[in-house]
Amino acid sequence: MTAPVLPGAEPFSAPGGPHGALVLHGFTGNPASMRGVAEALAGAGFTVELPRLPGHGTVVDDMIPTGWADWAGCAEDAYRALAARCDTVVVVGLSMGGALTVWLAAEHPEIAGIVCINAVVSAPDGMREGVEAMLASGQELMDGIGSDIADPDVVESAYPQTPLRPLLSLFDAADTFADRLAAIACPVLVMTSPQDHVVDPANSDMIAAGVSGPVERVTLERSFHVATLDHDRQLVEERAVAFARRVSGA
Numbered sequence: 001m002t003a004p005v006l007p008g009a010e011p012f013s014a015p016g017g018p019h020g021a022l023v024l025h026g027f028t029g030n031p032a033s034m035r036g037v038a039e040a041l042a043g044a045g046f047t048v049e050l051p052r053l054p055g056h057g058t059v060v061d062d063m064i065p066t067g068w069a070d071w072a073g074c075a076e077d078a079y080r081a082l083a084a085r086c087d088t089v090v091v092v093g094l095s096m097g098g099a100l101t102v103w104l105a106a107e108h109p110e111i112a113g114i115v116c117i118n119a120v121v122s123a124p125d126g127m128r129e130g131v132e133a134m135l136a137s138g139q140e141l142m143d144g145i146g147s148d149i150a151d152p153d154v155v156e157s158a159y160p161q162t163p164l165r166p167l168l169s170l171f172d173a174a175d176t177f178a179d180r181l182a183a184i185a186c187p188v189l190v191m192t193s194p195q196d197h198v199v200d201p202a203n204s205d206m207i208a209a210g211v212s213g214p215v216e217r218v219t220l221e222r223s224f225h226v227a228t229l230d231h232d233r234q235l236v237e238e239r240a241v242a243f244a245r246r247v248s249g250a
Helices: 031-043 068-085 096-107 127-136 164-174 177-181 202-210 233-248
Strands: 012-014 019-024 047-050 088-094 113-117 141-143 161-163 188-192 215-219
Touching: 012 031, 019 031, 019 068, 019 096, 019 233, 031 047, 031 088, 031 233, 047 068, 068 088, 068 096, 068 164, 088 096, 088 233, 096 113, 096 164, 096 177, 113 233, 127 164, 161 164, 177 202, 188 202, 188 233, 202 215, 215 233
Parallel strands: 019 047, 019 088, 088 113, 113 188, 188 215
Antiparallel strands: 012 047, 141 161
16 A cells, blocks of 8 residues: 555454445445445344455556456455354455456355356456557556446545556456356345446356356446446345345344
8 A cells, every 4th residue: 555545444343243344446446335235234233344455446557457356355355354253244345346246156166156246247348459559558547437327416435547557457267257156056136237338247147148047137227337326225235134134044
């Protein structure tokens, strides 16, 4: 870290009962975007962990040397620590946090259920080539992708720029997800914003079609990408809590 953590971007933990919930934020975002979901789960009695992923929540320069291995390692550590003190664990993720959620569920069949909110599991056509061309020209950053929110009164405290090398590492990981999805047999809740300007909603269709477990779907008609901070945030929280309670037996 080269700068202090942004206000509101601190990790969040809440003690609770024997059922745990791991909550994961998105690419260039920070825990602030998932704080409402984490607090709703905590209010329902879950033991909750919402980590700040490496390189996030400070300044964008801190993110440039990080990549998928760092974020997945952080998610894995947080999951193992939570599972060690809980009987069951559900995982909830937004955007890249949804990608990490999918990755964890494929690695850990004991996970009780997962919630994927506008999750990314594929690289957009042509995007990799564009990023590689920018890097070849000496560029390390491009315009930010954060704060895609329909509510005009809400702004996400995401980075104003997107680091290119970390983005490529996310694309590399996404290339493996098609094979991983079939290994997921736990219940899956997929929440999708049709008006998402960051992640193609077709990613949600890929998850729903690819997993082996039972799938529920929720359409977030009034929200853009960061639905957890948008007009549908209460719906997101209510459905995530109801799902977590059901699959964990809470």
